[in-house]
Amino acid sequence: MAAGIRDVAAAASVSVGTVSNVLNAPHKVAPATVERVHAAIDRLGFVRNDAARQLRAQRSRCVALIVLDIGNPFFTDVARGAERRASELDLTVLFGTSDDDAARERSYLDAFDEQRVFGLLVSPVSEDLSRMITLHARGTPVVLVDRDAAGTPFSSVAVDDVAGGRLAAEHLCSTGRRRLAFVGGPRTLRQVRDRLQGAQSAVAECAGASLEVIDTDELSVLAGRSAGEGLQARAPEERPDAVFCANDLLAIGVLQALTLMGDVHVPRDIALIGYDDIDFARSAVVPLSSIRQPSTQLGTAAIDLLAAVSEGAEPQRIVYQPELVVRASTTVP
Incomplete structure (x- = not known):
């Protein structure tokens, strides 16, 4: 017995x-x-x-991945990359989505801590990393995903979102657009702030250009549709002639409001560009221009960094450069 x-x-x-x-x-x-x-x-x-x-x-063979929204195809691809690489290392990935909610993020951190996970991969909701710092100090490896770890004790894998925002605005300006709008939020998210900062710097260098900021509560299709309805309701002369959305889900929502619910033509009346280059971007009713991130590669690299940290390696910061993908939503025939 x-x-x-x-x-x-x-x-x-x-x-x-x-x-x-x-x-x-x-x-x-x-x-x-x-x-x-x-x-x-x-x-x-x-x-x-x-x-x-x-x-x-006090450690299992499970890795915890906490993302802002697992329903966003970008994070789905990040998770897929992490899961594939983890399986090669005999690790299992557990998932949690914070829904941009700091309290929910902390709840997941506490729950995964109780499970004595091998390590944590986290796309943080805010600048408050105190709970993660505590776990790190107690020996739980932590890697930040889609967020640079400068000024922290963590390793990280991210994309240069300031450069991405600049790419988007520069592209819009290069097509002759001058009345630009940025749609995104909440600005508590580092990614949103960095993308906006990049766009602002590009607009400041473009003669005669201006940038209106339209805040949203979340990075979703519904939030984009609401912003788009607001633009569609304006008089033509009061609308921007180009819109840069903080992610593709917002851009798809804006596109729906402008073209399916109104009479605004994209890109003739308003050019539109998103961010992430999810699969839906290329298959939208008007294929979306976007700023591409290597989403699957982010997940793969995060697992590799976590494995290295668990073996005592010094923290590393990997920053990928984004890529402009031009499609019909910004190109007038």
């Missing part, structure tokens, strides 16, 4: 509760007692040897 937790407790001369604490919260138990309980576990074969090693290391 296999040994049970009561057998371990008897062999180590401790209570069943103490054995439970050693397995689940060893920081609550005196080091000498932890050693005695683990010796009894090994002697009795209470768990498989591999599992016992994991318990002693």
Whole structure:
């Protein structure tokens, strides 16, 4: 008969509760007692040897990936890249979506900490990384995804979003557009702020150009549709002649409002460009120009960075350069 937790407790001369604490919260138990309980576990074969090693290391073979919105195809591709690379390293990826909610993000961090995950891949909601810093200090490897880790103790893999925003605005200006609008939000997200900053810098260097900022509460199709309806309702002379959206989901929503619910022609009346280059961008009713990110590669690189950190490597920051993809939404025949 296999040994049970009561057998371990008897062999180590401790209570069943103490054995439970050693397995689940060893920081609550005196080091000498932890050693005695683990010796009894090994002697009795209470768990498989591999599992016992994991318990002693307080680490599983699961990696936690927390993204802003798993419903966004960009993050789906990031997750796919992470999952494929993790399987090659005998790791399993657990997913969580914060929905741009700091409290929800913290709840996931706490839950995955209780599971003693191998490490954390996180696309942060805000600048407050204190909970992740605490976990890092306690020995849980953390890698930031789609966010540069400058000024933090973490490794990171990201895209230069300032450069991406500049690319988008420069392209619109190069087609002769001068009344530009930026649609995106919330601005608590670093990605949104950086893309806006890049666009602003490009517009400042374009003679006669201006940039209106239209804030949204989220990076979704519905938020884009609402912004588009607002533009469609304006008099033609009061509308921008080009719109740069902080992601493709917003751009698709804007496109729906302008072309399917109104009489605005894209790109003749308003040129439109998005960000991420998700699959839906090329198949939209008017194929969308976009700023491409290497989404699957971000996930693959994040797992590699996590594996390196777990082996004691110094933090690394990988920053990819974005790519302009021109389609019909910004090109007048």
